[in-house]
Amino acid sequence: MRISFDLDDTLFISPEKIKAEPELKFPFSVIYPDRLRAGTVSLMQYLHDTGNEVYIYTTSFRSERYIRNLFRHYHIRIDEIINGARHAKEVQGNKAEAMPSKYPSHYRIDLHVDDDISVLENGKYYGFRVYLIQENDMHWTEKIIEQVQKRKKTSFA
Numbered sequence: 565m566r567i568s569f570d571l572d573d574t575l576f577i578s579p580e581k582i583k584a585e586p587e588l589k590f591p592f593s594v595i596y597p598d599r600l601r602a603g604t605v606s607l608m609q610y611l612h613d614t615g616n617e618v619y620i621y622t623t624s625f626r627s628e629r630y631i632r633n634l635f636r637h638y639h640i641r642i643d644e645i646i647n648g649a650r651h652a653k654e655v656q657g658n659k660a661e662a663m664p665s666k667y668p669s670h671y672r673i674d675l676h677v678d679d680d681i682s683v684l685e686n687g688k689y690y691g692f693r694v695y696l697i698q699e700n701d702m703h704w705t706e707k708i709i710e711q712v713q714k715r716k717k718t719s720f721a
Contacts, residue, residue, distance in 0.1 A: 567618060621666055632645060
């Protein structure tokens with residue numbers, strides 16, 4: 565199964581508002597100031613250990629190199645990264661009609677995790693699956709694992 569995650573306010577959070585993973589050690593904490601939501605490391609390891617692919621799908625224009633290296637410092641392997649530039653080129657392209665800000669089915673993503681209600685609404689309209697994460701949900705990792713397990717069962721039934 566292929567699962568994608570948004571960055572801003574989903575995996576990258578403000579530690580003043582939401583519990584975060586430990587900060588990277590200096591100088592990496594300066595090079596990579598974005599902080600990961602607590603539980604991200606163990607969730608990503610679990611997803612890979614159970615045979616899933618982990619994608620990042622963000623509207624931000626952070627470089628693929630920055631994103632991949634930040635996660636690498638947390639010992640997290642990311643299978644694919646779709647940033648704002650890649651989405652604009654591959655999804656929007658030369659289409660006259662405005663495409664949604666994220667279009668996971670274009671990349672054969674089975675489940676996208678995001679904090680933005682408009683992404684959830686686009687998922688309903690365009691037919692892709694979205695799990696909407698809440699800001700202070702302390703059980704978000706268990707809920708995503710549950711969603712993944714449920715989708716795997718239905719795909720094999």
